[in-house]
Amino acid sequence: MRPRVAILGTGLIGGSLGMAIRANHAASAVIGWDCDVATGAMALERGAADQLADSAEEAVSNAEVVFLAPPIEVIIPLLRAIEPALPSTTVVTDVGSAKERIVFEAHATIGGRFVGGHPMAGHEEFGIAWASPTLFQEAAWVLTPVPHTDPAALDVVARLVESIGARPRVCAPKTHDSLIAFLSHLPHLLAYGLADSAGHGVPDEWTDLAAGSFRDGARVALSDPERWVEILLDNREATVQSLDAFLAWASQAKNALANGDRGRLVDLLRAAHQGRRRFLL
Amino acid sequence: MRPRVAILGTGLIGGSLGMAIRANHAASAVIGWDCDVATGAMALERGAADQLADSAEEAVSNAEVVFLAPPIEVIIPLLRAIEPALPSTTVVTDVGSAKERIVFEAHATIGGRFVGGHPMAGHEEFGIAWASPTLFQEAAWVLTPVPHTDPAALDVVARLVESIGARPRVCAPKTHDSLIAFLSHLPHLLAYGLADSAGHGVPDEWTDLAAGSFRDGARVALSDPERWVEILLDNREATVQSLDAFLAWASQAKNALANGDRGRLVDLLRAAHQGRRRFLL
Numbered sequence: 030m031r032p033r034v035a036i037l038g039t040g041l042i043g044g045s046l047g048m049a050i051r052a053n054h055a056a057s058a059v060i061g062w063d064c065d066v067a068t069g070a071m072a073l074e075r076g077a078a079d080q081l082a083d084s085a086e087e088a089v090s091n092a093e094v095v096f097l098a099p100p101i102e103v104i105i106p107l108l109r110a111i112e113p114a115l116p117s118t119t120v121v122t123d124v125g126s127a128k129e130r131i132v133f134e135a136h137a138t139i140g141g142r143f144v145g146g147h148p149m150a151g152h153e154e155f156g157i158a159w160a161s162p163t164l165f166q167e168a169a170w171v172l173t174p175v176p177h178t179d180p181a182a183l184d185v186v187a188r189l190v191e192s193i194g195a196r197p198r199v200c201a202p203k204t205h206d207s208l209i210a211f212l213s214h215l216p217h218l219l220a221y222g223l224a225d226s227a228g229h230g231v232p233d234e235w236t237d238l239a240a241g242s243f244r245d246g247a248r249v250a251l252s253d254p255e256r257w258v259e260i261l262l263d264n265r266e267a268t269v270q271s272l273d274a275f276l277a278w279a280s281q282a283k284n285a286l287a288n289g290d291r292g293r294l295v296d297l298l299r300a301a302h303q304g305r306r307r308f309l310l
Numbered sequence: 311m312r313p314r315v316a317i318l319g320t321g322l323i324g325g326s327l328g329m330a331i332r333a334n335h336a337a338s339a340v341i342g343w344d345c346d347v348a349t350g351a352m353a354l355e356r357g358a359a360d361q362l363a364d365s366a367e368e369a370v371s372n373a374e375v376v377f378l379a380p381p382i383e384v385i386i387p388l389l390r391a392i393e394p395a396l397p398s399t400t401v402v403t404d405v406g407s408a409k410e411r412i413v414f415e416a417h418a419t420i421g422g423r424f425v426g427g428h429p430m431a432g433h434e435e436f437g438i439a440w441a442s443p444t445l446f447q448e449a450a451w452v453l454t455p456v457p458h459t460d461p462a463a464l465d466v467v468a469r470l471v472e473s474i475g476a477r478p479r480v481c482a483p484k485t486h487d488s489l490i491a492f493l494s495h496l497p498h499l500l501a502y503g504l505a506d507s508a509g510h511g512v513p514d515e516w517t518d519l520a521a522g523s524f525r526d527g528a529r530v531a532l533s534d535p536e537r538w539v540e541i542l543l544d545n546r547e548a549t550v551q552s553l554d555a556f557l558a559w560a561s562q563a564k565n566a567l568a569n570g571d572r573g574r575l576v577d578l579l580r581a582a583h584q585g586r587r588r589f590l591l
Contacts, residue, residue, distance in 0.1 A: 149521040169519045198519065211511035212520050216527035218563060219500050221582035226555040228585015230492035238450045238479065239493050239589045240430040245526035246497035250586040254579035261567055261575065269568050272560065274507040279557065282499060286542055287550050294542065298535035301502035304509015305531035308520045 031057045032185065035092035037085050037107055039063040039072035041152055042124050043098030044160030046193070047077030052162040055192035062088040064099070071157045086114035094185060097123040102259045105134045112138055120182040122146045126209065127264035128173045128202035136177065144186045145173035145202055147209070148195060153251040163194075170195040171209075173202040210267035215275060217249050217257055218268070224250035312338045313466065316373035318366050318388060320344040320353035322433055323405050324379030325441030328358030330474040333443040337470075343369040345380070352438045367395035375466060378404040383540045386415045393419055401463040403427045407490065408545035409454045409483035417458065425467045426454035426483055428490070429476060434532040444475075451476040452490075454483040491548035496556060498530050498538055499549070505531035 034056040036043045040063070050056045061078030062085050063069040069081050082088035089095050089111045097104050104123050115121070122144045125131045132145040150168035152159045170190040174183045187197040200208075224247040227239070261268055278297065285293040315337040317324045321344070331337045342359030343366050344350040350362050363369035370376050370392045378385050385404050396402070403425045406412050413426040431449040433440045451471040455464045468478040481489075505528040508520070542549050559578065566574040 149519050151522060168521065171519065196518070198516075200516075208512055208516050208519055211508040212524045215507060216504060216523040218560070219504055219527055220523070220586075221579050222556050222559045222563065223497060223500055224586035225559045225578070225582035226496060226552060226585075227492040228582065228588055230552060230555060231489055231588075233588070235479075235481075235489050236589050237477070238430050238452065238489055239591055240449065241432060242497040242501070242530045243493045243589070244591045245529050246500055247586050247589070248526050249523045250582055252583075254583045255576060258572060258575045258579055262570060262572060265567055265570065269564060271507060271511060272564050272567075274511060275503050276557070276560065276564070278503045278506045279499070279553065279560075282503065283550060283553050283557070286546055286553075289543060289546065291539060291543060294539045295536060297506070298502050298539055301506035301509065301531055302533075302535045304507075305501075305505035305528050307509055307512075307514070308517050308524070308528070310520055310525045 031055060032093035032189070033058050033060070033091060034189070035060045035062070035082070035088040035095045036078065037062050037088060037095065037097050037111070038099035039068055039077055040098070040157055041155045041159050042148065043096065044072045044075065044077040044157040045162065045164035046096060046098065046124070047072060048075065048160060048162035049165055049193035050189070051076060051079070053193050055189055060088045060092060068157050075157060075160060077157065077160060085111050089119065090114050090116070092116070092119055094189060095119055095121045097121065100256055100259060101125045101127065101263055104131055105138070108135055108138050115139065118142070120144065120185050122186045124148055125263070126213065126260045128205045130263060132173055132175060132202045136175065141177050141179040142182045144178060144182050146186060146190070147171045147173070147205065153249050155253055155256060165193055165195040168195050169198045171198050171200060171205050173200060173205050175202065206264050206267045207270075210264055210271040214261055214264055214268040215271040217252065218261070218272060219275070220247045220250040223247045312336060313374035313470070314339050314341070314372060315470070316341045316343070316363070316369040316376045317359065318343050318369060318376065318378050318392070319380035320349055320358055321379070321438050322436045322440050323429065324377065325353045325356065325358040325438040326443065326445035327377060327379065327405070327474070328353060329356065329441060329443035330446055331470070332357060332360070334474050336473040341369045341373060349438050356438060356441060358438065358441060366392050370400065371395050371397070373397070373400055375470060376400055376402045378402065381537055381540060382406045382408065382544055385412055386419070389416055389419050396420065399423070401425065401466050403467045405429055406544070407494065407541045409486045411544060413454055413456060413483045417456065422458050422460040423463045425459060425463050427467060427471070428452045428454070428486065434530050436534055436537060446474055446476040449476050450479045452486050453478055453480050454486050455480065456483065487545050487548045488551075491545055491552040495542055495545055495549040496552040498533065499542070499553060500556070501528045501531040504528045
């Protein structure tokens with residue numbers, strides 16, 4: 030009963046997914062396709078697919094489950110392009126980092142057999158070269174059904190996700206977008222901001238003083254800026270809200286620090302510390 | 311010609327230092343002392359000292375080099391306490407995270423044989439339990455002489471630091487404080503702010519969605535808040551300046567995002583990304 034899977038976009042996420050599905054024998058076949066021929070070839074070479082298709086339409090024409098794994102702004106255009114070639118019972122899911130718009134537009138395009146998805150795993154460098162069959166091991170994989178999502182389609186995707194060692198977690202698209210603003214989109218913005226500040230504040234001859242807190246705090250500023258602009262714009266409202274929450278804290282901390290208000294600063298850092306301790310990582 | 315070394319404060323930094331000195335046979339003896347008896351005992355057990363002294367005064371009474379490694383606000387009071395027991399030629403250095411005030415006050419206390427120091431390595435958890443003989447391997451170790459620092463004292467400390475595998479880097483206290491504001495104090499503030507924001511924005515049942523960007527971005531918010539308040543207050547002016555630089559970037563990014571200004575957002579993230587690429591870690 031293992032499905033025939035197509036993966037459109039075989040970069041970091043699609044490539045890792047193909048490797049994981051194959052390593053776990055979770056599909057009867059994995060058909061890969063990427064608009065970039067070299068990426069597709071490397072995906073095949075790295076074991077991310079059993080075979081490559083010449084086109085997205087060909088890739089999905091016999092698939093029972095389709096994963097849309099291109100850059101976020103390409104997901105809906107790609108879905109529209111393959112729609113005429115999709116068998117009528119094929120389940121489609123995606124891996125986009127923001128869900129409300131995509132789920133709305135995907136349902137408008139192919140109805141209840143679309144299941145929004147977002148694996149909580151990644152890497153600061155994109156591309157098939159960084160793909161790994163263990164990327165999703167123990168990772169949460171959020172699925173975002175809406176009232177008219179087909180429960181059987183949700184079930185198919187959840188079982189596939191589980192079979193590669195990830196933890197399916199179900200919530201509404203809007204809930205996802207709010208949570209992920211705090212857990213991914215805000216951290217990325219802060220990392221870019223830290224990188225910009227230190228980039229200007231530290232002359233070349235002193236960059237070697239950077240250690241753990243800077244390395245980790247600014248790590249994801251190594252991510253591709255263009256890709257991240259599209260993700261942030263796709264979750265604009267929730268990301269601005271999370272940034273506002275951060276800025277409110279930062280302005281209080283700045284005032285307490287500037288005024289030498291030890292008691293207030295201890296309160297602020299203690300509350301933040303307790304917030305961090307709620308996360309088991 | 312290996313010196314006799316005393317380490318006052320045998321927690322994460324002092325303990326790691328003792329282990330590294332002993333592992334590299336960089337001293338003829340390492341005498342440890344900590345105001346907390348259990349910490350001292352564990353330091354001895356973990357190989358961070360050859361022997362323990364019953365008091366700070368006893369620890370330094372035969373030492374040629376003294377490392378002051380207690381929490382930052384204790385460094386100067388401890389130096390004043392041991393000053394009467396210090397042999398007249400003993401070199402004293404410290405490991406505090408901010409240097410201008412400490413160097414000024416230390417020189418006022420014992421003159422040119424004090425050499426300010428700050429190893430660029432640490433851990434989000436403090437304490438001897440987290441100490442490691444390799445903590446300073448390849449790490450920069452900033453030394454901050456001033457015009458009246460004895461060059462021979464600087465040389466003694468630099469050679470010791472080098473002999474445990476760290477990289478001595480010399481600059482003025484004020485320069486250190488400005489650089490470290492961007493590379494350590496700002497990253498800590500951002501981590502606490504991120505932890506506070508996500509702590510409020512993410513309900514208990516969804517904390518498991520946190521992944522790499524949050525884990526790394528908020529890692530150092532696991533650090534002890536009281537310790538960090540003292541460090542931040544000790545480098546108040548430079549830290550406020552680095553936070554202002556960050557807030558200026560963040561407010562531009564927020565406006566671009568809120569207005570959906572893709573071009574401006576790309577410019578901001580690209581510049582930040584280039585800033586990050588200057589750091590080779």
